[in-house]
Amino acid sequence: GAGVSQSPSNKVTEKGKDVELRCDPISGHTALYWYRQSLGQGLEFLIYFQGNSAPDKSGLPSDRFSAERTGGSVSTLTIQRTQQEDSAVYLCASSLAGARPEQYFGPGTRLTVT
Amino acid sequence: ILNVEQSPQSLHVQEGDSTNFTCSFPSSNFYALHWYRWETAKSPEALFVMTLNGDEKKKGRISATLNTKEGYSYLYIKGSQPEDSATYLCASTGGGADGLTFGKGTHLIIQP
Numbered sequence: 001g002a003g004v005s006q007s008p009s010n011k012v013t014e015k016g017k018d019v020e021l022r023c024d025p026i027s028g029h030t031a032l033y034w035y036r037q038s039l040g041q042g043l044e045f046l047i048y049f050q051g052n053s054a055p056d057k058s059g060l061p062s063d064r065f066s067a068e069r070t071g072g073s074v075s076t077l078t079i080q081r082t083q084q085e086d087s088a089v090y091l092c093a094s095s096l097a098g099a100r101p102e103q104y105f106g107p108g109t110r111l112t113v114t
Numbered sequence: 115i116l117n118v119e120q121s122p123q124s125l126h127v128q129e130g131d132s133t134n135f136t137c138s139f140p141s142s143n144f145y146a147l148h149w150y151r152w153e154t155a156k157s158p159e160a161l162f163v164m165t166l167n168g169d170e171k172k173k174g175r176i177s178a179t180l181n182t183k184e185g186y187s188y189l190y191i192k193g194s195q196p197e198d199s200a201t202y203l204c205a206s207t208g209g210g211a212d213g214l215t216f217g218k219g220t221h222l223i224i225q226p
Contacts (some may be wrong), residue, residue, distance in 0.1 A: 004157070033213055042118075043158075043203065045213030059213055091158070102148065102160035103214065 025094030
């Protein structure tokens with residue numbers, strides 16, 4: 001079956017612009033996660049959606065970052081007024097509900113802020 | 115906040131040799147330990163999810179062990195092959211957020 005897809009695969013934007021990154025999870029997966037990997041760093045948790053529950057936003061680095069998940073499926077991560085330190089690979093993952101199941105990752109969006 | 119450490123940061127191994135590397139994590143408030151393989155230009159791929167102390171899992175030539183009391187996990191690769199070249203990530207999750215806390219990974223290069 002189809003895996004997690006993300007778009008765009010690459011995004012170059014100017015400092016101060018807003019960007020939207022999209023994630024299509026695996027059909028039937030109720031949990032969706034956003035992570036990012038900055039240069040030289042490990043994967044950093046950003047936000048987690050589970051079904052209709054309020055999202056866990058504890059990993060969002062600033063209020064310039066927000067995410068939504070419409071209809072329990074597609075998710076959009078929005079970064080407002082981008083800064084150079086936002087440059088990273090942004091990864092989305094989805095999983096089935098239950099006790100800490102394995103997460104299936106998308107190919108990521110490489111964001112470069114110039 | 116969990117701190118997950120992996121060592122070594124990078125590793126060069128001759129084809130056919132066996133190798134192993136380490137993931138350490140806080141043993142308090144532990145729930146599960148994940149191992150992923152991340153090849154260049156691909157998505158991270160789940161290898162194992164482990165929750166029980168003393169657990170050992172195996173997938174082909176790759177296996178992993180878990181010690182939750184002392185907070186470490188080992189990943190073993192037997193008879194390394196060039197296709198094993200990748201970054202191996204471990205991640206831990208505790209009783210709070212369900213997002214994973216990742217280590218920085220071990221970058222493995224298999225030399226023919």
